[in-house]
Amino acid sequence: MTTQDTTTDTRPLARLTGVSRRFGDVVALDDVSLDIAPGSIVGLLGPNGAGKTTLLSLLEGRRRATSGRVEIFGLAPDDPRARQRLGCTPQETGLPDTLRVSEVLDFVAAHFDDAADRGTIAAEFGLEPLMRKQTGALSGGQKRRLAVALAFIGNPRLVLLDEPTTGLDVDARHTLWSALRRQHERGATIVVTSHYLEEIEALAERVVVMGNGRVLADDDLAGVLGRVGLRRVTLDRVDPERVRSLDGVVRVDDVDPAAAASGVTVWVRDSDAFVRSLVVSGAPFEGLAVRRATLEEAFLTLTSDADASPAITSHERMSA
Numbered sequence: 001m002t003t004q005d006t007t008t009d010t011r012p013l014a015r016l017t018g019v020s021r022r023f024g025d026v027v028a029l030d031d032v033s034l035d036i037a038p039g040s041i042v043g044l045l046g047p048n049g050a051g052k053t054t055l056l057s058l059l060e061g062r063r064r065a066t067s068g069r070v071e072i073f074g075l076a077p078d079d080p081r082a083r084q085r086l087g088c089t090p091q092e093t094g095l096p097d098t099l100r101v102s103e104v105l106d107f108v109a110a111h112f113d114d115a116a117d118r119g120t121i122a123a124e125f126g127l128e129p130l131m132r133k134q135t136g137a138l139s140g141g142q143k144r145r146l147a148v149a150l151a152f153i154g155n156p157r158l159v160l161l162d163e164p165t166t167g168l169d170v171d172a173r174h175t176l177w178s179a180l181r182r183q184h185e186r187g188a189t190i191v192v193t194s195h196y197l198e199e200i201e202a203l204a205e206r207v208v209v210m211g212n213g214r215v216l217a218d219d220d221l222a223g224v225l226g227r228v229g230l231r232r233v234t235l236d237r238v239d240p241e242r243v244r245s246l247d248g249v250v251r252v253d254d255v256d257p258a259a260a261a262s263g264v265t266v267w268v269r270d271s272d273a274f275v276r277s278l279v280v281s282g283a284p285f286e287g288l289a290v291r292r293a294t295l296e297e298a299f300l301t302l303t304s305d306a307d308a309s310p311a312i313t314s315h316e317r318m319s320a
């Protein structure tokens with residue numbers, strides 16, 4: 001460990017300053033500035049193509065920014081000293097089919113000066129019963145667990161996880177979340193991308209929402225949930241115009257006016273308050289149903305908000 005690695009060091013572990021990345025005509029990242037403070041779990045949330053993987057690949061030193069500056073531990077991302085203290089799990093990981101789980105852990109650990117104890121990592125990620133199995137014989141979920149465990153084997157200060165639980169069932173996802181929380185309690189700083197709001201809620205303290213290569217929101221979990229935690233209310237046989245003016249309505253998705261009887265979708269922040277004001281209004285309706293908006297649905301609203309107003313950056317203000 002270097003003298004820089006003290007628990008009192010509050011300098012950002014990673015910093016992007018005015019970073020853009022193009023692929024031909026595609027602007028994958030558009031003037032992104034971001035600091036990752038030590039000790040945090042940062043959720044990077046956004047729909048397909050938002051730029052999350054590109055951002056991680058710049059931090060990992062796998063790609064270079066077209067413009068702007070990327071630093072990791074105060075170093076260039078492709079500096080071997082930076083790589084020593086960084087753990088990553090890409091979206092897809094190839095594991096050597098014929099190596100046993102224990103051998104893969106040892107092999108990766110051998111690349112680091114200050115590797116974690118193999119037994120501890122195996123226990124935390126539920127790999128102990130699998131240690132003698134060849135990775136080719138693991139289930140998809142077991143492989144994923146191993147891939148994420150490998151990100152921690154080098155005792156990293158910063159871990160970048162790209163959609164760590166995609167494709168896992170609910171139990172496997174919860175097991176992995178617990179393991180990640182334990183690693184965080186031990187001092188790891190984690191940046192995790194996800195499409196799942198539940199995952200970000202379970203793990204992240206700070207949430208950066210991305211869309212079209214830009215940072216749309218950067219706030220604590222509660223702040224972002226307030227923006228994206230919409231409820232979707234569907235109603236039959238209701239007049240959309242009467243609904244539109246009710247309390248807390250963010251958006252009404254009109255149906256064909258001739259088919260007003262067949263259903264209207266209303267996006268609200270507080271469904272209880274909306275239902276109360278609907279009843280008080282006396283507007284007739286039938287078949288009311290409420291569910292949480294999916295993240296993709298919430299992003300659509302956030303993206304249209306962003307066109308009208310600058311991104312929220314209260315995290316930056318708080319940490320300034």
Ligand SMILES: Nc1ncnc2c1ncn2[C@@H]1O[C@H](COP(=O)(O)OP(=O)(O)OP(=O)(O)O)[C@@H](O)[C@H]1O
Nearest residue numbers: 023026027028046047048049050051052053054055
């Ligand atoms: N190697 C590449 N060549 C060309 N375009 C690319 C390349 N990598 C990414 N892009 C484009 O850059 C944009 C951002 O992609 P990126 O993979 O960073 O998004 P993402 O938020 O990680 O999406 P997902 O959630 O689907 O993984 C997309 O428009 C994508 O098509």
